[in-house]
Amino acid sequence: MSRPRLAKGDTIDGFMVGDLVHKGGMALLYETAHPDRPGEPMLMKVPRLFEGEDPAAIVSFEMEQMILPRLSGPHVPRFVAAAGFERQPYLVMERVPGPSLLPRLQELPLPAAEVAATGARIAAALDALHRQHVVHLDVKPSNILHRPTGEAVLVDFGLSHHAQLPDLMEEEFRLPYGTAPYMAPEQVMGVRTEPRSDLFALGALLYFFTTGTRPFGDPQRMSGLKRRLWRDPQPPRRLRPDCPPWLQEVILRCLEVDPERRHPTAAQLAFDLRHPDAVALTPRAAKERRDGFGEVLRRRFNPEAQPRFRRRDPAAQVDAAPIVAVAVDLTEQPPALAEAMRATVRRLLPTLPGARVACLNVLRTNRVMLDTTLDAEGRNKHAQRLAELRHWAEPMRLPEGRATFHVLEAVSPAAALLEYATVNPVDHMVLGARCRSVRRKLLGSVSGEVAAQAPCTVTVVRPRQVEEDAAA
């Protein structure tokens, strides 16, 4: 495979090779420009084939060449062009402006609020990726960029797995490929199909950003990598006492050895990071020190204690653990409608064991809003609504830890619900049809507007009307 090396000033398929901007272990990144795309910032990725000819460099380039053109959305760099190994292999993609998260490592530890906000953006990007059947498998600060508009962008799909494409990495190498401080236990054991491996890596990143310390160090050998299967890290609060318990809860849940014990989806993790009040606290939140020696030995040597890692399609995992939002109108909802809505949710849940239910109520505020939430009356109203919402949901007996309650304050209920569904990201919204009334005639139907514009499935519940009613 000795072919002339690309250099600055070369032109290939119209792409002019510019400055070398990054020299990675497996590939080189150049600035590039094309006369047909004036002013468009682009990068050309070229596999390193010259020094030692690591076959992993070839395979990871082939994987990225297959996966990147199939991805879309703001959370990945846009694919532009590619050429394979018949001649000079290259991959051209959008250059996302701005630095990666790598320089932030100089500023660690970061404030909890910033860790949570960054984590929520990364989790949203992972959710978008998993819904496209891809597990990233190399989530780390240097692979995360941000658009000027705020979205996190994941780069480098050279180690990724696409559930609907052949996995050349899996066949090729017996040793796991990944980045030691962030690699999930199942990835260490060679499993490449688990979307929650990315949640583990994100958890390691959040731990590092919160405490300034890597949870599992940076082991260089297989034996060191495997330690994370039985040895738990110091709880973040031990290293950083001002880390809030809810953040420790979230981070340690991400770092669970068994993927089944982590958040079911990246979307649900993003949800927790955006709603600290709604995080269900378990003993993880209060943990003060690492597990005792006996427990560690049991995990290491008792076969019963070892988790079983299974294959799965990332998108199927997302489907099985949706975020279901139930929008409740507490002011003018007839009892029959309330019962019909609760029945609808009760029927939905048994088929979705990983689902999470967010009960929403919109507290209408005045058009000219001088932040009334801060005054005593506003706080009381909010708390009162929250209590009413919990009371409304009580008959459903939602499982502990899977249901959360939120009062949104907004001028327009429909706009508030739509925004909530977009940001969180809600998979299925259940709401009631407003009963026939003068108000509906004047104000239009909230459910109609939400059903027409929501980025997800919407169920509009209406109790079966009896005949006298219909004739009236």
Add this chain to the structure above:
Amino acid sequence: MLIALMADLHANREAFAACLDHAERQGAGRFVFLGDAVGYGADPEWVTETVMARVARGALAVLGNHDEAAVGRGRGGMNATAEAAIAWTRSRLSSEAAGFLASLPLEAEEEDRLYVHADASDPGRWHYVAEPDDARRSLEATEAQATFCGHTHVPALFGITAAAKLASFRPVPSVPVPLVRPRQWIAVLGAVGQPRDGDPAACYGMLDTGRGELTWVRVPYDVETAAGKIRAAGLPESLALRLHRGR
């Protein structure tokens, strides 16, 4: 160009017609038939004549083991059910159709693609390409970048990796898979006329030569009618039943 690749038609007129129609609507510019036009199903003459007409207009076709048996050249080794269907088929084929089947080559090459019914290392022996080792044997026997075959009635894709290992993959319907160069690939197309992977819908492959991508396409068809004809012809009941089950 879009090339429609159809294997194991097995005298199933309803499935074959549905696939042809589907491929035409997708804009297929070329048709390749990967063997076993006949056997099992109740419409051997219509299916063979349709393949003949397509070949006369430039399509490619290769021989399958059931085609070979139907024209009396088989080396035996079929089970009793298949044997019964072949005996019935023989009585139904016109001499022109039989002559056409007898004239089919064991394999055909086009650019860097090889078309064959089964394992290409010895096409006349009809070895299945079901496991990575089968795929390796076949791939090592050819220079072609991509081999397309049938015979197992189960869709699959195998490729030789950069370190000469064998990757195997179960294709997802309707999702294009890039056959990246310069790796060698062997694609098993699944069956038009008698699927055995649990999905009763007919299966064919669509190759986009410009993009270097292959898509396995599933086409639902009128199974009831095809199975009814098998029963009406007095062929073994199991042949009708398995169309419903796709096994």
